[in-house]
Amino acid sequence: MTMTEDLFTQPHLADKHRRQTDPILQLENINVSFDGFKALTNLSLNIGVGELRCVIGPNGAGKTTLMDVITGKTKPQSGRVFYDQRTDLTKLDPVRIAQSGIGRKFQKPTVFEALTVFENLEIAQKTNKSVWACLRAKMNSEQRDRIDEMLGTLRLAAERHRLAGLLSHGQKQFLEIGMLLVQEPHLLLLDEPAAGMTDAETEYTAELFKQLAGKHSLMVVEHDMGFVETIADHVTVLHQGQVLAEGSLREVQANEQVIDVYLGR
Ligand SMILES: Nc1ncnc2c1ncn2[C@@H]1O[C@H](COP(=O)(O)OP(=O)(O)OP(=O)(O)O)[C@@H](O)[C@H]1O
Numbered sequence: 001m002t003m004t005e006d007l008f009t010q011p012h013l014a015d016k017h018r019r020q021t022d023p024i025l026q027l028e029n030i031n032v033s034f035d036g037f038k039a040l041t042n043l044s045l046n047i048g049v050g051e052l053r054c055v056i057g058p059n060g061a062g063k064t065t066l067m068d069v070i071t072g073k074t075k076p077q078s079g080r081v082f083y084d085q086r087t088d089l090t091k092l093d094p095v096r097i098a099q100s101g102i103g104r105k106f107q108k109p110t111v112f113e114a115l116t117v118f119e120n121l122e123i124a125q126k127t128n129k130s131v132w133a134c135l136r137a138k139m140n141s142e143q144r145d146r147i148d149e150m151l152g153t154l155r156l157a158a159e160r161h162r163l164a165g166l167l168s169h170g171q172k173q174f175l176e177i178g179m180l181l182v183q184e185p186h187l188l189l190l191d192e193p194a195a196g197m198t199d200a201e202t203e204y205t206a207e208l209f210k211q212l213a214g215k216h217s218l219m220v221v222e223h224d225m226g227f228v229e230t231i232a233d234h235v236t237v238l239h240q241g242q243v244l245a246e247g248s249l250r251e252v253q254a255n256e257q258v259i260d261v262y263l264g265r
Contacts (some may be wrong), residue, residue, distance in 0.1 A: 022160070024031035024049045024187055024217040025070065025087060030079035032065055039065040040076065040241040047187075052213035054228045054249075055221045056159075057238035058262050066238070067189050070219075071104050072097045083187070103185035107192045107263045109172035112167030117156055117175055120164050121147045124179035146182060154178045155204065187217045194227045206230040225263075237262060 024046040032040040040062045040257045047053050055063055068074035070081060073092040082090040089097055098104075111120050125143055154174040159167060164175060173193060180188060193209075194202045202224070209218060209231050222228050226251060228235065235252050237245040239262065245255045252258050 016158060020149045022049045024051070024083065025219075026080075026082040026085070027066075027069070028064075028080045028082070030069055030076045030081070032062075032074060032076045034194060038053060038241055040069070043079070043100060043226045043238075043242060045236060047217055050214040050217055052209060052218045052231060052233060053220070054232040055219060055238060056223070056225075056228060056235060056252075056262065057244070060240075061238040063238055063239040064191065064255070065241075067104060067191060067219075069219065070097075070189060073103060084121075091163055101184070101186035102189065103180035103183055103187070104189040105176055105191060105193060107195055109176045110170070111143060111164040111172050111175050111179070113163065115164060116161050117164055117197075118147060118160045118168070121150055121178055121182050122174055125182040150182055153181075153208070171195040172204075173197060175202070181212075185216060186211070187219070190218065190220045192222055192224075193220060194224050202227055203230075 002174075023046045027043060030040050030043040031038070034148065043062070043066070043223065045066075055066065057063055065074060068087060069076050072092055076090060079090070083089050083097075083100065083102070089102075092100070114122065115123070118198075122143075125147065148157075151160050154177070156167075156171060156174060156178070159171065164172065165249065167175065168177045173196070173199075177190075177193065179196060181236060194205050206227060206233040209220065213220060220228075220231065232249050235249050236243055237252050237255070237258050239257075244261065245258050
């Protein structure tokens, strides 16, 4: 049995008997340098099952590099990344990492503009499938129901037959979040999901993420402090490739160093 199948034969990570304090992700002493420039230095970070973690920090702090390490796009020079307490992601390629239940949304929406909203979700549902998920994928009506449910969740039910290219920026962002969710990820990495959204869309994104937490674990990189304030129960502040502070938003906002390097006085 492969490691990926192994992961999927377990009860779902969000099952009631899994404790929220169990880590879904443990980064240990990660070092990444680019031509001698240290993008991440001895970075250690834990995220609990079902947690909604916000990662903030100034430009160049290493937030994108952190996500690249988790998804296998960048291999660290040293350090380990444990997923579900036993799989070291630094040993897996990006495809295997995605198949093991880690979904990532980049800042710019990347939907198939020439396909309808429904077709986009249908395609997403068929990609990145593990053996386990392919077996399940035979249940076609169930798949269809899942997409219908997703359209409702995304507030895109009225747009199902519309070409994705004709959606507003915010709607495209929602569609892309939906494309991740139909793949039933355990851990979602989201890079500035609220960027370019209207206030109403940002508000709904916050509501959606709060609903997703618990069932999924989420790591959200965001600059919009208003948004962070609405969703975060735990915040990590990165600075120069290291964790500068961690705690509730209130705690990190009161941290002198955080004020100096990021929030301003
Ligand atoms: N492939 C690369 N080659 C060289 N330097 C890189 C590479 N990727 C990132 N860096 C550098 O590493 C540092 C961290 O970059 P990173 O993109 O992770 O920061 P960030 O916190 O995501 O910033 P932002 O908020 O601007 O997106 C930056 O100084 C960046 O220039």
